Amino acid sequence: MPQEIKAAEKLIVALDVKSLAEAKEMVGKLSPDVRIFKVGMGLFTLCGPDAVALVHDSGARVFLDLKFHDIPNTVAHAVRSAAKLGVFMMNIHALGGSEMMMRAVEAARESEKKPKLLGVTVLTSMDQSSIGEVGINMKIEDEVVALARLGKDSGLDGVVASPAETSLIRKNLGKDFIIVTPGIRPAGAEKNDQKRVMTPTDAVRAGADYIVVGRPVIETKDPLAAAKKIIKEMES
Numbered sequence: 001m002p003q004e005i006k007a008a009e010k011l012i013v014a015l016d017v018k019s020l021a022e023a024k025e026m027v028g029k030l031s032p033d034v035r036i037f038k039v040g041m042g043l044f045t046l047c048g049p050d051a052v053a054l055v056h057d058s059g060a061r062v063f064l065d066l067k068f069h070d071i072p073n074t075v076a077h078a079v080r081s082a083a084k085l086g087v088f089m090m091n092i093h094a095l096g097g098s099e100m101m102m103r104a105v106e107a108a109r110e111s112e113k114k115p116k117l118l119g120v121t122v123l124t125s126m127d128q129s130s131i132g133e134v135g136i137n138m139k140i141e142d143e144v145v146a147l148a149r150l151g152k153d154s155g156l157d158g159v160v161a162s163p164a165e166t167s168l169i170r171k172n173l174g175k176d177f178i179i180v181t182p183g184i185r186p187a188g189a190e191k192n193d194q195k196r197v198m199t200p201t202d203a204v205r206a207g208a209d210y211i212v213v214g215r216p217v218i219e220t221k222d223p224l225a226a227a228k229k230i231i232k233e234m235e236s
Helices: 020-030 041-047 049-057 072-083 098-110 128-133 140-153 163-173 200-206 223-235
Strands: 011-014 036-040 061-068 089-093 116-120 158-160 178-181 210-213
Touching (some): 011 223, 036 049, 041 049, 041 061, 049 061, 072 089, 072 098, 089 098, 098 116, 116 178, 128 140, 140 158, 140 163, 163 178, 200 223
Parallel strands (some): 011 036, 036 061, 089 116, 116 158, 178 210
16 A cells, blocks of 8 residues: 555545536635545546646645546556546556556656546446346456456556455555545445445455545535544544
8 A cells, every 4th residue: 555644645536527617616615625526427528637736726636537448548648648637546447457547647757746546446326136237247346356456457547446356456455555435334325326435434445546436425414524524434
């Protein structure tokens, strides 16, 4: 694992909101207590680089969650463009294969700021039945570890994976590999459309470097209190 990450820096809040104004309001409420915000496909498609800029203007960092998956040349071009925005982390689909990932790594390393590049393994909304629907017959945990290993061999800095597979990834791929875990639900929170979930404390104990939390923070009456509670949980 990279150098020890403090609990306050492990939390990534997903800006899954419907406008730039809402994003700005949420960032204003949560920073500087929250140091990293996730800008995903919904907000980026609507607002583009402005969404990244407003986070940077607050002094926080950006995890750009666009999950690039295309032919190697196209993904390399997308990564090169995204890197120019100065984001801290971004991701691509590991299912794109080794050539795609290696080209993406080359593009990221060309950047002056060299963002961390992560591979998405299996989405947290999927379970054994749903991966079978797309022709994957391996056990879900074996598929996740195999994709994580392929990503590491291709030069990725880490992976995005369900907390259910975090300990297996850590055991098989060692400490010097970033693991970002979505599907985090504080005790008592609704699962919504997530199927493989875990509490913040359990995810960190399993080996997660960063956790991603969206609705349990941004849809509460007091987002800052919710974020602080999660940080406190991870410190215990």
